[in-house]
Amino acid sequence: MTATDQPLLRMSDVHVRLSGSHILQGVDLTVRRGGVTALLGRNGAGKTTTVKAVLGLVPSTGVVELTGADGRTHRLSGRRTHEVVRHGIGYAPEDREVFGGLTVAENLTLAERRDSAHHHDRVYELFPELKQRSRQLAGTLSGGQQQMVAIARLLLNDNQLLLIDEPTKGLAPLLVAEVAEVLARAAEEVTILLVEQNLTVVRRMAQDAAVVDQGRVAWTGSAQDLLDDADRTRELLGVATSGGHA
Amino acid sequence: MDTVVLLTVTGLGLAALYFLVASGLSLIFGLMGVLNFAHGAFLTIGAYGTWWASDNLPGAGSTGWGFVLAVAFGVAVGTAVAALVELALIRPLYERHIEQVLVTMGLALALVALVRAIWGADPHPFPRPEWAQRTTSVLGASVPNDRFLLIGSALVVLVAVLAFLRFTRVGLIIRAGVENRSMVTALGIDVRKAFTLVFAVGGAFAALAGALGGIYLGSISPGQGTSLLIFAFIVVVIGGMSSITGTAVAAVLVGLVQQFANYYAASGVGDLSVVLLLAAVLLTRPSGLTARLA
Ligand SMILES: Nc1ncnc2c1ncn2[C@@H]1O[C@H](COP(=O)(O)OP(=O)(O)OP(=O)(O)O)[C@@H](O)[C@H]1O
Ligand SMILES: [Mg+2]
Numbered sequence: 001m002t003a004t005d006q007p008l009l010r011m012s013d014v015h016v017r018l019s020g021s022h023i024l025q026g027v028d029l030t031v032r033r034g035g036v037t038a039l040l041g042r043n044g045a046g047k048t049t050t051v052k053a054v055l056g057l058v059p060s061t062g063v064v065e066l067t068g069a070d071g072r073t074h075r076l077s078g079r080r081t082h083e084v085v086r087h088g089i090g091y092a093p094e095d096r097e098v099f100g101g102l103t104v105a106e107n108l109t110l111a112e113r114r115d116s117a118h119h120h121d122r123v124y125e126l127f128p129e130l131k132q133r134s135r136q137l138a139g140t141l142s143g144g145q146q147q148m149v150a151i152a153r154l155l156l157n158d159n160q161l162l163l164i165d166e167p168t169k170g171l172a173p174l175l176v177a178e179v180a181e182v183l184a185r186a187a188e189e190v191t192i193l194l195v196e197q198n199l200t201v202v203r204r205m206a207q208d209a210a211v212v213d214q215g216r217v218a219w220t221g222s223a224q225d226l227l228d229d230a231d232r233t234r235e236l237l238g239v240a241t242s243g244g245h246a
Numbered sequence: 247m248d249t250v251v252l253l254t255v256t257g258l259g260l261a262a263l264y265f266l267v268a269s270g271l272s273l274i275f276g277l278m279g280v281l282n283f284a285h286g287a288f289l290t291i292g293a294y295g296t297w298w299a300s301d302n303l304p305g306a307g308s309t310g311w312g313f314v315l316a317v318a319f320g321v322a323v324g325t326a327v328a329a330l331v332e333l334a335l336i337r338p339l340y341e342r343h344i345e346q347v348l349v350t351m352g353l354a355l356a357l358v359a360l361v362r363a364i365w366g367a368d369p370h371p372f373p374r375p376e377w378a379q380r381t382t383s384v385l386g387a388s389v390p391n392d393r394f395l396l397i398g399s400a401l402v403v404l405v406a407v408l409a410f411l412r413f414t415r416v417g418l419i420i421r422a423g424v425e426n427r428s429m430v431t432a433l434g435i436d437v438r439k440a441f442t443l444v445f446a447v448g449g450a451f452a453a454l455a456g457a458l459g460g461i462y463l464g465s466i467s468p469g470q471g472t473s474l475l476i477f478a479f480i481v482v483v484i485g486g487m488s489s490i491t492g493t494a495v496a497a498v499l500v501g502l503v504q505q506f507a508n509y510y511a512a513s514g515v516g517d518l519s520v521v522l523l524l525a526a527v528l529l530t531r532p533s534g535l536t537a538r539l540a
Contacts, residue, residue: 057428085434097429099422109415110422113434153433 003035003207007067008161008191014053014062014077016046016215023049024060025215031161031208033067036183036192038202038223041212042238047195048094050212051163054193055091056081068160086115090154094165094195098149100139104130107138107149108156116157123152126182144175151179155186162186165195180204199239203227211236248387253505255384259393259462261501262400266455267478268485268493269407270448276424276488278441279343284331284350285452286475287357288324292453293372293466294361296320300373308373316373317457321450327357328449332442340438354472362468369467372460392461399458403451404494411490416440424488477504480520484527486534495535499523 009031016024031037053060064077076084112118124131127148168176180201206223299306299319306316339345381388411417460466485492508516
C-alpha cells in the first residue's frame, strides 16, 4: 500500500506524566494512511510512551484521532485500550509480551479479535516454525521465536494501523532480515508506525520519519532525506551513519 | 489406626472448606491484584441465605431436595452479592489496588454487622440433612458423612475450575490476564468482564463453603466467615497466590496439619502449627508452592 496524503492517525498536544515526571511534553504527530512511518529518537526520548499513549496504556491529555477508510474520524483519546484497539489497531510491544504460560496456539487464539476475520493460515505460512511449535509454551520459546508470535498476533486480524515497537531488538542479523521482510510485505496492505533503531531496516521500509526528542517531536519529514543527511542524523539520533546508502 | 483415618478424613473435609474459600481469593488476586477481605462475608451470606431459605423459602427445607434448594438459594445470593460488589465498588476503582482493598475491608465489617443486626450475634442451629448426620465405616473408623460431602464438593469445584480455565475462551482470558493484564486489553479484550465473572464465581464458592461449613459445624454465627478467611488467606499464600492447583495442595496441607496437631499436641496448637507451616513454606519457597495458575 503506498502512502497517501490522507491522515490516518493524528496526535496533537499529547502530554503524559508518569510517577511525577513529565514524559511526553506535547507530542504532535500525523501518520499518513498507507506506507510506513518510522518513529525515531535516542533511548529514553519517549517513543514507547508515544505508542502507549495512542493505545491508552498510559494516562495522557491531548487529542488522538483515527480517520477510517470511510473518512470518518474517531477520537481515541479518553477511550479504554480495548475500545481503541477495536478500531483496527495491532500492537507489538517493545519487549514482546507474549503470554509465557500459554501455548503458541493459545497466544494466537487469544489475539483473535471479534471485529475481524482471523488469518491463521497467513501467519503459519509466514512463520512455519510457529506451526511446528504450536503446542509449546510461549515462555519456553527463544527471543526470536517470541518475536514471531508477537508479529503473528499483529497479522492475524484485519487492521488499519500497526504499532510496532522495536521488532528487531535483540535479534540475530538473519532474523532481522526475515522480520523486516515480513513487515515489508505487511506494509503492502496496512499502515505501520514503526519504532526502530536499526537504520538499515528504517531505510528499507519507511517513507516518513518522525524524530522524538525529550518528549516532543523534534523533526518530521521524509525518511530518506533524514538518513541521507549524516549531520542531521547524528544531531537528532546521536548515531553516525555512513551517509548515502547503508 | 481408626483415629488416624478419622483425623485424615476430617482434615480433608476442613481442607475442602479452605479450598472453596481460597480458590476464589486466589483467582481474584491473580487476575485483579485485589486481596478481597470481603470474601468471608460472602461465606457468611451463603450460610445465612441457606439457613433462612430452609425455613422460609417455599419448597425448601432441611432434608432431601428441599435442602439442596436451600443451599442453591444461599449460593445464588452469595453470587449476586459478590457480582454487585465488583460492579458497584471495585470496578469504579479500576487499577487503584489500595483503595480496592480498603473497600473490601470496610465491606467485610459492614456486611457482618448487617447480618448481626438482622439475625443477632448468637449462633443459630443449622439444618443438617439426616444423611449427613450418619456415619460410614472406613477402615474401622466411623466417619461422619458430612466430611464426604465437603470433600466431594471441593473436588467437583476443583475439576470444574481447571476445565473451565483450560478449555474455554474466558478461561484463556483469565489465564492470560493473571500473567499480563494490560497486554490482554491491548488485544482488544475487555478484561473487566472477566473481573466480574471471577468475583461472582469466587462469591459462589465462598457461599457454598458457608452452607457446607454450617453442616459441618452444626451452627452458624456472623463471625464464622471472617475466622475461616484467615486460614483461607494462609492457604492462598502457601499455594503461590494465584495458582488453583497450588491452592488445592496448600488447603490439604493446612487442613491435615491443623487436625493432627490439635489432636496429638493440644487443642489450639493446630492454629499455631498452620502459622509455622506458612513461615516454613515462605522461608524455603518465597513465592509459595507453585507460581502457575492451572
Ligand atoms: N512508568 C514510568 N515512570 C516514570 N518514568 C517513566 C515510566 N515509563 C517511562 N518513563 C521514562 O520516560 C522516558 C521515555 O521512555 P520511553 O520508554 O518512552 O523511551 P523510548 O524512546 O522508548 O526509549 P528506548 O529507545 O530506550 O526504548 C524515559 O526517560 C523513561 O525513563
Ligand atoms: Mg522504547
